[in-house]
């Protein structure tokens with residue numbers, strides 16, 4: 001492995017100093033491994049628990065603490081060190097039970113130098129590979145984005161890990177989730193992180209077309225196959241060759257076509273409509289549905305064999321209401337995107353705007369959030385998005401709609417107005433609070449209020465007059 005050998009930590013423990021010395025010199029010849037040696041089992045255990053060793057070679061029998069006990073204690077933790085047992089009284093039974101307990105391998109005494117080098121090298125390779133995987137996993141776990149998928153909630157992080165784990169596989173994936181949860185986005189990410197990423201990605205909505213048309217769309221047809229088939233047509237499976245096809249709303253695919261699909265999945269072979277010849281393609285199939293696939297199977301909309309063939313890997317996207325910690329992240333992402341598209345400078349959200357968004361159920365999930373923000377950016381005339389920029393349906397569950405109207409000043413603190421208060425009072429109170437919050441900076445206050453500096457000056461002048469008069 002590429003890792004610099006001096007970073008490689010190996011522990012040797014044997015109460016027989018001559019054995020210890022022999023192993024040490026053989027391994028030293030292999031390069032500059034960082035070796036630590038001890039004749040005490042207790043010292044070995046302490047070292048294993050407090051330092052990071054890639055590999056440890058432990059004598060089975062040591063007077064103060066034997067190798068088997070050390071092995072058990074280490075395997076009860078999450079310490080990833082690979083352990084090799086040195087067995088003096090080579091009994092196969094103890095060796096087997098050591099391996100059952102999680103030892104990587106065992107070496108009988110007297111230790112053969114070739115065996116020692118080989119077994120240590122293999123254990124190291126495994127240890128370094130695990131270390132690398134762990135690093136990758138940690139990286140993925142701390143991401144808030146995987147390709148174009150944004151999210152930081154626990155289910156989204158698990159999803160990112162699953163997607164990363166299946167990146168190099170060619171398995172079919174069935175993507176489940178309510179409408180607007182990002183199923184197509186996930187299909188796209190699976191394609192882009194796969195070895196087929198330079199090939200085509202073709203999405204087909206299986207619900208949109210009647211069976212005969214869908215069949216010719218998917219598999220193509222020959223000229224004269226049916227009225228209107230004036231020339232040969234290549235189907236989407238042919239177009240997707242060496243790439244990925246995404247079959248959306250799979251549970252709505254006409255049942256009579258599902259057998260043909262199953263055959264392509266199993267053999268890569270199909271017959272274009274009206275053709276004598278079969279075509280073979282190399283296409284990865286991803287599918288999605290917003291229904292329960294098991295119910296679709298029960299109700300005979302979806303062939304059971306097709307379901308199991310498609311769901312080699314099944315991923316489920318949780319609805320947005322079940323991962324509300326993703327709402328601010330997604331909202332900011334869409335705000336930035338639409339604001340820069342519209343050339344507007346929008347800094348963020350008033351707290352009640354966020355509150356409305358957090359309290360809302362989002363039946364249309366992320367698609368609905370995206371559309372709400374596109375609208376908000378168009379309507380917004382302030383430097384922050386105010387609740388009134390959101391679609392009115394969002395206020396139903398929010399305290400924003402309760403008997404006291406609340407509004408936000410610059411830092412988003414709430415200013416409470418009892419209903420029925422004259423508008424002029426409300427305006428005055430709001431303007432003065434905003435000004436105070438902008439630390440008396442009138443230019444900034446005017447900007448936040450969405451009025452000109454001149455209008456602000458006029459209004460402040462009038463408040464002064466009325467308090468004098």
Ligand SMILES: Nc1ncnc2c1ncn2[C@@H]1O[C@H](COP(=O)(O)OP(=O)(O)OP(=O)(O)O)[C@@H](O)[C@H]1O
Pocket residue numbers: 148149150151177178179180181182183184185186248290330366367370
């Ligand atoms: N996690 C996410 N991060 C960023 N954008 C997202 C995310 N999830 C969905 N979107 C966006 O929301 C919209 C809907 O996503 P998508 O089309 O993938 O949903 P879907 O589950 O396929 O919906 P349907 O079942 O209605 O087809 C798209 O504009 C997509 O880019």
Ligand SMILES: [Mg+2]
Pocket residue numbers: 183184248
């Ligand atoms: Mg979709």
